[in-house]
Amino acid sequence: MHNRRRNLLKAAGIAAAALAAGLLKPVAALAAAWNKEAFSAKNPGDALKSLGAAGAEASGAIVIDAPQIAENGAVVPIEITSNVPGTTSIAVLIDKNPFPLAGKFDFMEGAMPFVKLNVKMGETSEVRALAMAGGRNYVATKEIKVTIGGCGG
Amino acid sequence: MAAGPMKMRATLGAGYTDVRVLMSHPMETGQRKMPDGQLVPLHFIQSVTVKVNGKTVVEGQISQAISRNPVFSFRVRGGAKGDRIEVAWLDNKGETNSTEATIA
Helix, strand or coil: CHHHHHHHHHHHHHHHHHHHHHHHCHHHHHHHHCCHHHHHCCCHHHHHHHCCCCCCEECCCEEEECCCEEEECCCEEEEEEECCCCEEEEEEEECCCCCCEEEEEEECCCECCEEEEEECCCCCEEEEEEEEECCEEEEEEEEEEEEECCCCC | CCCCCEEEEEEECCCEEEEEEEECCCCECCCCECCCCCECCCECEEEEEEEECCEEEEEEEECCCECCCCEEEEEEECCCCCCEEEEEEEECCCCEEEEEEECC
16 A cells, blocks of 8 residues: 555656646747648648648548538547558648648657547538658548538537 | 646557547637627647657647547557556647546
């Protein structure tokens, strides 16, 4: 029991240190990394251009797992897996949203090119999953029908 | 209100670790109107970082199009019981939160 208490104290110490470091250091770095230009783009073409992926080629190696019909546009679950070898980033674009780019994820140090997330969709739209691998860009598309939009509140 | 609790679960799959994280955040789009007709200001998480044993494995940038109280799943190759997973976020107002868990 005593041992457990030591462990607990140790864990708390580590957590506190991590928190302090996390609060002080990465804020500026993270803020600078946010791609404002791509996220402010109002159509998917401009967003892709800002990501440096204007000429992305269609690929069947990117799997978009999402419902064909989303009843609630406020929470649409989308799962993306890239089977393109050497994928380092995945981006998600919802063509008909006011700002199509919903997110971009960079993978390193053993992270698999996979992400599952919930997005808001204003209306029925094509959803694009972009995979970046070795300086080349690949894209897959899937239409998701929305019966109740998620952007009006 | 923004920096509500986070929940995370890291479980071992077949050759990989599944990290599932929930963040409490309003994720305001800046397009929703309050009853008095004024727009609710834009307020959303911009960056998400996942670390395993202190090493960054996923760096995500997200927009206001992510649903309220975002839930993400990530997968990391390998992993062992006791590995430390840390997830942190930063929003457009400079608020941050983080949580950690060990692989169960």
